[in-house]
Amino acid sequence: MDKLATRLREDAADIDAQVSAELDHRIRVSLHNVSPERPKAVPRSSRPFSLWWASSLTGAAVALVVIALLNLDRTGPVSEPVAVNAVQQIVIPDLNLNVEAAMLTSPLAEELANLQADFRRAEMAVREDVEIDF
Amino acid sequence: MSDELKLIDAAKGGSVEAFTELIQRYRERLFRFLMTRCGSYADAEDALQDTFINAYRYIATYNPQWRFSTWLYRIAIRNAARLRPANIAELGELRDEESDPLTYCISQSERDNLWRSAKRLLSDEVFAAMWLRYVEDMSVKDIAAVLERSSSWTKVNLLRGRRALEAELNNEAHKTGSESYG
Numbered sequence: 001m002d003k004l005a006t007r008l009r010e011d012a013a014d015i016d017a018q019v020s021a022e023l024d025h026r027i028r029v030s031l032h033n034v035s036p037e038r039p040k041a042v043p044r045s046s047r048p049f050s051l052w053w054a055s056s057l058t059g060a061a062v063a064l065v066v067i068a069l070l071n072l073d074r075t076g077p078v079s080e081p082v083a084v085n086a087v088q089q090i091v092i093p094d095l096n097l098n099v100e101a102a103m104l105t106s107p108l109a110e111e112l113a114n115l116q117a118d119f120r121r122a123e124m125a126v127r128e129d130v131e132i133d134f
Numbered sequence: 135m136s137d138e139l140k141l142i143d144a145a146k147g148g149s150v151e152a153f154t155e156l157i158q159r160y161r162e163r164l165f166r167f168l169m170t171r172c173g174s175y176a177d178a179e180d181a182l183q184d185t186f187i188n189a190y191r192y193i194a195t196y197n198p199q200w201r202f203s204t205w206l207y208r209i210a211i212r213n214a215a216r217l218r219p220a221n222i223a224e225l226g227e228l229r230d231e232e233s234d235p236l237t238y239c240i241s242q243s244e245r246d247n248l249w250r251s252a253k254r255l256l257s258d259e260v261f262a263a264m265w266l267r268y269v270e271d272m273s274v275k276d277i278a279a280v281l282e283r284s285s286s287w288t289k290v291n292l293l294r295g296r297r298a299l300e301a302e303l304n305n306e307a308h309k310t311g312s313e314s315y316g
Contacts, residue, residue, distance in 0.1 A: 004300055008268040011248045015240055017166035023179050027157075030187050031150050039194045 138202060145193050153190050160203060161186075164210050167265055170249060171214040171258065175235040181217055185210040200279060203270065207280045211262060251302045256295050263288055264295040 138159075144152030165182050172178040188209050189196075196205050240247045252261055259281055266272040266280060278288040 004296065004303060005268050007248055007303065008252075008264070008299070012166065012265070012269040014247055015166050015169060015236065015249065017162045017169060019161050019165055019182070023183070024161075026179075027161075027183050027186050028150075028154060030183060031153060031190055034187055034191050036146060036148055036193050037191055 139198060142193065142196065142198070142202065145190065146196075150190075153186075153193070156202070157186055157189070157206075160206055163203075163270070164206060167207070167262075167269075168210060168214055169235040170253060170261065170265065171211070172217060172235065177214075177217050178235055181210065181213045184213040184216075188213065201272075201276060204272065204276045204280055207266065207270070208282075211280065215258075246306070248299060248303070252295070252299055255298045255302060259283070260291045260295045263292050264299070267292055 138156065141152045141156040145156060161182065164185060165178060168178040168181045169175070172181055185206065189206055196202070236247070236250055236253070240250070252264060256264065262281060263277050266277045272280070274285050274288050274292070277292075278285045281288065
């Protein structure tokens with residue numbers, strides 16, 4: 001035994017733990033006023049064991065019948081799967097692009113003229129840079 | 135069947151005499167432990183009495199796969215814990231070292247009792263684990279059962295407790311050494 005264990009044991013023995021006669025009497029008297037509790041019995045099921053077997057078997061039989069019925073409905077001809085094109089054609093709606101010009105108010109007409117001028121300048125700049133005829 | 139098991143069986147059947155004989159073997163050991171756990175001597179006495187009453191009342195639930203002392207200690211720790219919080223709240227700051235039952239019950243000697251240091255340094259649970267290990271010689275498994283902790287928690291905390299007390303022991307040795315050399 002190591003030093004610490006020995007010391008702890010010795011020091012515990014140094015603690016005076018004499019139970020007094022008065023405490024001893026108190027404990028004895030208290031014990032006479034108490035009686036051990038009986039362990040609570042686990043309540044047994046009132047249903048007989050065979051009932052569980054019967055209900056389990058009935059349940060299994062019903063499940064089998066349901067499965068059989070569901071599978072009987074599927075005995076008809078199996079339809080061919082519809083072929084689906086991997087790439088579907090994109091349908092472009094026929095839009096009527098002949099729209100009437102909107103009646104612009106003066107500031108908006110001015111803005112439009114400016115935008116058109118900007119567009120023309122940009123077009124000219126691109127032509128000069130790339131030298132491509134649109 | 136061992137003598138102890140015979141007494142337990144008789145107690146289960148309602149024999150107070152058998153139970154009284156059974157607890158004779160444990161009462162001093164338990165009382166000593168409870169004095170380290172409780173705030174006062176009176177509390178330790180009450181905790182001991184409650185422990186035996188509860189043990190007798192619920193003896194039918196005792197499982198012989200465990201040592202009887204393990205079961206008793208488990209009840210004792212619960213009873214001590216039940217007494218403790220109320221007392222602390224009641225006494226508040228008035229509680230001081232003088233109310234500690236160990237102050238009265240440790241025989242005067244030149245050296246300080248290491249269990250007093252343990253009470254100061256360790257938490258209640260680690261203190262209990264150390265007590266059960268070194269005074270009661272309980273296995274880690276039994277200590278874990280008493281404290282309702284895992285075996286790994288018990289091992290780790292026994293090691294921590296041990297380290298703390300070894301450091302205290304070394305400090306004490308240094309002090310004694312420096313005093314004797316002036």
